[in-house]
Amino acid sequence: PYSGYGVYVYTNSFFRYEGDWKGGKKHGHGKLLFKDGSYYEGEFVDGEITGEGRRHWASSGNTYSGTFVLGEPHGHGVMHYGAGGRYEGAFSHGSREGHGLLVDQDGQVYQGSFHNHKKHGHGRMLFRNGDRYEGDWVLDQRQGHGVLCCADGSIYEGQWHSDVFSGQGCLTHCSGVVYDGMWINGHPASQATRIVILGPEVLDVVQGAPIR
Template structure:
């Protein structure tokens, strides 16, 4: 293998290893504000109509809560509106004193509209908190579960699978500048195989762990440079190939984004094979 007359390598100029900007993924919030009201729904135990016929009536439980709607016996059944003193209300379907069916729950800073079963969100529903957050999708026992969409206050959004309130499974996350990740999620983070595209044109396709580039991957810069190989927590570590302008190439081992270990450099028509430590050539083979 040929040896260049000069083995001096200006690593920072040649490599230009700065990656695209770091992108932050919003966590999926646990939405339970409504439980403060629903866990303490009033019931009527005093004498009233005891037949099984639906009737409509208004009843004030105390100075804080009033109900106007349909009843069967002493229990709210059918369509009705329960309102609290602070203006919070639920309007929709009831069954045996519980929210059951389609209904809308409104408070001073959030709105829930969708399907309920025994006081819990079950089925399709929308949960909006002021202009800060919005979820549209499926629920099971008050947990986000299945396909849904989340919209955040920084104009980013997520479309995909949820499990027990967190992003889990296949999904797409889009930032306000147009950057996009499409792939696997676990516990609200990139985990598994996916593709991340930055707004500046750079992109990465490969393995992720907890939002880090971790495992085998392919990184393409917007100026044509590319890296194929192993990552450990966003750093090139292990074996990899790096290509840049004029068909220049390094193939070998890396540590913390620098050539480290045995490698072969093709630069300006020359071929250098040797051992490297922290990006500096030590021994020529």
């Protein structure tokens, strides 16, 4: 078996390898070129893409730099997406998994936990409209406890479900009106507490009154 530096073009012409060999296998540093224009350059172990490297996928336009295991992003790295945006953080078998920073194609920024490629766990997000959220996420949706600070100055702190206010929570509106109580599907429940505030004085406090 060959060891050293060499170039090999596979018989199906699907890809070409140029780099180090050991015992007849790709081992060390090398570059693999695919027929569709995709490529990988970096470390190989026993014929497999494993170690530090850079890979570009022609079909999607995605480019990843970081750690690989058996051809997949695994460990820490940076993925630049062909459609726009980037992710820097932990990967597991090709998916975002663990802690990371995601900037999407609209410029929105999320920093926090991921599971199975989605925002999941605790995290902070800056939205395109200037709103900021910090709290719990479940599979890309705000769910659990969280705080939303809106660009207009309104603040909601409380429970979320399926990306909307749901459960016990308090909304301090930029107008000075405060709703504190139960929420259902983003709306105050019929028996939520109502507190109306104007300036430094509390003008009206009604416990258990219907919200209109």
